[in-house]
Amino acid sequence: MTSSEIFSIITFVYGLATLLYVFSWIFKKPLPGKIATAVTIVAVLGNLTGIILRWIESYQMGIGHAPLSNLYESLIFFAMTIALTHLFIEYRYKLRFVGMVASPIPLLAMAYASLPKVNDAIQPLIPALQSNWLITHVMTCFVGYAAFAIAFGISIMFLLKPSEGGAPSGIVSRIPDFDILDDLTHQMVMFGFLFLSIGIITGAVWANQAWGRYWGWDPKETWSLITWLIYASLLHARLMRDWKGKKIAVLSCVGFLAVIFTYFGVNLLPGLHSYQ
Amino acid sequence: MTKSSNTDDSAHQLWNFFASVKLSVVILLSLAMTSIIGTIIPQNESPMLYHQKFSEGLFKLFNTLDIFDMYHSWWFRFLLCMLTVNIIVCSINRLSSTWKIIFPKKPSFNINRFRKAKNRQQWSAAGSVEQVKDVTSPWLSKRFNRFTVESSENGYLLFGEKNRWTRLGIYAVHLSIILMIAGGMVGSLFGFDGFVNIPEGESVDSILRRNNQPEVKLNFKIKCDDFDLTLYESGLPKEYRSSLSLIRNDQIIIQKNIIVNDPLRFEGINIFQSSYGKIPSTETIPVNKFTVTITEKASGLIYNKKAAIETPIEMPGNSGTLVVVDFRRSIPYHGIDMPNAFLCRMDNRNGEPEHFIIPADSPRFDVMRKGDFIISINNVEFKDVVPEIQYYTGLQVTKDPGVPIVYVGFLFMIIGCYVTFFMFHQKLCIEISTDRGKTAVTVSGISEKNKPGMNAIIRRLSKQLQKLT
Numbered sequence: 240m241t242s243s244e245i246f247s248i249i250t251f252v253y254g255l256a257t258l259l260y261v262f263s264w265i266f267k268k269p270l271p272g273k274i275a276t277a278v279t280i281v282a283v284l285g286n287l288t289g290i291i292l293r294w295i296e297s298y299q300m301g302i303g304h305a306p307l308s309n310l311y312e313s314l315i316f317f318a319m320t321i322a323l324t325h326l327f328i329e330y331r332y333k334l335r336f337v338g339m340v341a342s343p344i345p346l347l348a349m350a351y352a353s354l355p356k357v358n359d360a361i362q363p364l365i366p367a368l369q370s371n372w373l374i375t376h377v378m379t380c381f382v383g384y385a386a387f388a389i390a391f392g393i394s395i396m397f398l399l400k401p402s403e404g405g406a407p408s409g410i411v412s413r414i415p416d417f418d419i420l421d422d423l424t425h426q427m428v429m430f431g432f433l434f435l436s437i438g439i440i441t442g443a444v445w446a447n448q449a450w451g452r453y454w455g456w457d458p459k460e461t462w463s464l465i466t467w468l469i470y471a472s473l474l475h476a477r478l479m480r481d482w483k484g485k486k487i488a489v490l491s492c493v494g495f496l497a498v499i500f501t502y503f504g505v506n507l508l509p510g511l512h513s514y515q
Numbered sequence: 516m517t518k519s520s521n522t523d524d525s526a527h528q529l530w531n532f533f534a535s536v537k538l539s540v541v542i543l544l545s546l547a548m549t550s551i552i553g554t555i556i557p558q559n560e561s562p563m564l565y566h567q568k569f570s571e572g573l574f575k576l577f578n579t580l581d582i583f584d585m586y587h588s589w590w591f592r593f594l595l596c597m598l599t600v601n602i603i604v605c606s607i608n609r610l611s612s613t614w615k616i617i618f619p620k621k622p623s624f625n626i627n628r629f630r631k632a633k634n635r636q637q638w639s640a641a642g643s644v645e646q647v648k649d650v651t652s653p654w655l656s657k658r659f660n661r662f663t664v665e666s667s668e669n670g671y672l673l674f675g676e677k678n679r680w681t682r683l684g685i686y687a688v689h690l691s692i693i694l695m696i697a698g699g700m701v702g703s704l705f706g707f708d709g710f711v712n713i714p715e716g717e718s719v720d721s722i723l724r725r726n727n728q729p730e731v732k733l734n735f736k737i738k739c740d741d742f743d744l745t746l747y748e749s750g751l752p753k754e755y756r757s758s759l760s761l762i763r764n765d766q767i768i769i770q771k772n773i774i775v776n777d778p779l780r781f782e783g784i785n786i787f788q789s790s791y792g793k794i795p796s797t798e799t800i801p802v803n804k805f806t807v808t809i810t811e812k813a814s815g816l817i818y819n820k821k822a823a824i825e826t827p828i829e830m831p832g833n834s835g836t837l838v839v840v841d842f843r844r845s846i847p848y849h850g851i852d853m854p855n856a857f858l859c860r861m862d863n864r865n866g867e868p869e870h871f872i873i874p875a876d877s878p879r880f881d882v883m884r885k886g887d888f889i890i891s892i893n894n895v896e897f898k899d900v901v902p903e904i905q906y907y908t909g910l911q912v913t914k915d916p917g918v919p920i921v922y923v924g925f926l927f928m929i930i931g932c933y934v935t936f937f938m939f940h941q942k943l944c945i946e947i948s949t950d951r952g953k954t955a956v957t958v959s960g961i962s963e964k965n966k967p968g969m970n971a972i973i974r975r976l977s978k979q980l981q982k983l984t
């Protein structure tokens with residue numbers, strides 16, 4: 240089996256996990272939720288196998304490099320980090336509802352990667368990318384993005400939940416307490432902030448190695464800084480008494496929009512980082 | 516009210532203004548929003564391009580606001596300055612109280628705060644109060660670096676505390692921002708960022724800078740001994756490699772092959788492989804000299820003239836000039852490849868210049884042209900060199916004494932964030948008391964920063980302790 244075949248199967252496995260999470264949520268049944276977790280574990284393992292296989296395939300082609308060098312490969316890695324992060328939260332906080340918001344994201348990422356306009360060929364590395372920093376830089380950035388993505392999902396839940404006093408109705412009423420959501424958002428943002436910081440820093444050190452400047456205000460660099468500044472504001476806004484709950488959730492959504500733009504939108508602007 | 520207290524008052528207000536977290540949120544968001552501008556409007560392009568892109572009014576406005584180089588504009592620097600002052604004032608403001616928490620004169624535990632903690636876990640143990648104390652004490656003192664036992668009215672109070680120092684983490688984070696800004700400033704004041712193109716085999720000792728800044732003179736020469744370009748089969752570049760020698764006083768001080776991710780560093784100056792290019796060769800003509808034979812049809816007179824490429828030849832009788840423009844190893848001519856041919860141009864006194872070709876050593880060829888003269892080219896001296904493609908290497912040359920400061924900032928940022936986010940100051944109390952003949956054990960903990968984390972710790976701890984007692 241080739242890595243691309245594995246990836247197309249995995250896309251469906253992620254889809255199945257999402258369905259199960261939604262099913263367990265709507266019908267309030269714990270069993271499908273447990274199965275969903277197991278299916279997600281399978282998907283992550285498959286995803287990892289695919290990545291390793293693609294790595295090996297690149298060596299067989301004589302252009303060996305870690306599969307983190309173009310949009311296709313980054314989407315696949317992104318899917319895996321999100322699924323892993325959400326499994327970690329499930330395990331650590333015993334909160335299965337996170338699967339509701341987290342599991343569609345790997346599905347979307349994998350589905351997007353399989354669009355014909357995304358080039359899935361294993362390409363040789365151009366000179367600028369031939370560095371050990373590539374792996375550290377891309378990995379840390381994407382772990383950060385994954386945490387922010389989950390924080391985004393939880394914030395959406397926060398905003399959807401009717402405020403206290405409102406008559407609880409339907410599935411919306413099953414959203415956990417505001418405190419839990421707020422706290423989880425904060426945890427995820429802190430986690431993401433640390434990794435985004437490391438990602439930006441490794442990028443800067445790499446740029447200094449390769450081009451002799453650690454910061455050049457290239458659009459991608461600048462947008463990652465913008466993202467970082469928005470989350471820094473969020474962390475500080477929490478320290479002000481009147482900035483609890485809803486406003487933080489909105490900031491977390493704005494932050495994630497910045498993440499998305501840093502990831503995809505920057506390709507519309509000129510610069511070194513644009514993935515072809 | 517006296518005047519001095521007035522100024523005291525406004526100084527105080529100013530201090531409080533800069534100490535506020537609200538201000539920092541405003542500054543951080545302003546930096547984020549203004550930074551967007553520079554990613555939409557390309558920075559540091561030539562003024563010509565901006566003139567084309569924007570209307571006159573817009574151009575003037577952008578120009579006065581330094582939008583075309585906004586990250587170095589006065590107002591962006593002003594925001595960074597505000598951020599720095601904000602961080603410094605805020606940190607000073609809080610440091611004394613943090614310091615008192617970390618290094619208290621007399622460490623004390625307030626039992627009432629523990630009794631109010633929501634995470635209290637309680638159970639009754641089998642042994643006596645003494646026994647429970649003796650079992651739990653060594654266990655607890657191993658896990659907490661400050662540990663005290665106090666006796667209470669009806670039993671014992673065991674207090675544990677750890678990670679008090681982690682409250683300093685946030686100062687490391689904020690200090691890191693100041694270090695990065697300071698390092699950036701040192702770099703822009705005492706460093707430079709320039710570029711230079713060196714043809715293979717040649718050397719330079721001065722570096723061009725962007726934005727019309729003056730050249731930088733180096734105290735050594737950079738010589739490009741060789742440049743190599745390797746391609747993948749697909750034609751994409753695989754590696755650019757320059758062999759460089761640094762030369763001072765006619766002596767080679769250092770030699771190195773540099774590639775894109777592996778620069779040459781010498782005396783604080785960094786030389787990076789950045790680009791490359793081909794030099795248009797001046798030696799495309801592999802012939803030096805030849806003889807042009809002109810036969811005048813009317814008189815039958817023959818003129819032989821020594822000639823070379825691009826040197827005009829006067830035609831007999833002032834009838835114009837002939838220029839042999841170029842030589843080609845092969846020219847397609849009526850479906851065949853004609854070898855060794857010359858491209859010629861005849862400038863007549865009046866009228867259009869006439870273009871035609873003459874193959875070497877073919878005296879009758881030009882008869883076909885039906886001109887007043889028959890031209891042929893003989894005695895061609897071929898210069899037997901195949902011109903090699905000559906490359907120049909494009910080097911980025913930088914000096915940035917601020918880098919170590921920035922890197923220390925990076926380290927502080929990562930360590931500080933980790934400590935602040937994932938470690939926290941924990942205080943824990945175990946109350947052991949007799950309660951109607953039984954021994955009651957109560958565990959509770961306090962953490963200002965991470966209540967859920969503390970709750971989890973208490974839950975885990977009390978489970979383990981229950982097994983012990």
Ligand code: HEM
Pocket residue numbers: 429471474475478533534535536537539543598601602605685688689692932935
């Ligand atoms: C780019 C600039 C800044 C960054 C990256 C940054 C980062 C951080 C981080 C990560 C935290 C921890 C938040 C948490 O525990 O959840 C924090 C807390 C804090 N920051 Fe900043 N900060 C910046 C600028 C500022 C400024 C300008 C001020 C000035 C008022 C400030 C004041 C504070 C305060 C008072 C805290 C709370 C400390 C505590 O909990 O004891 N920060 N900052």
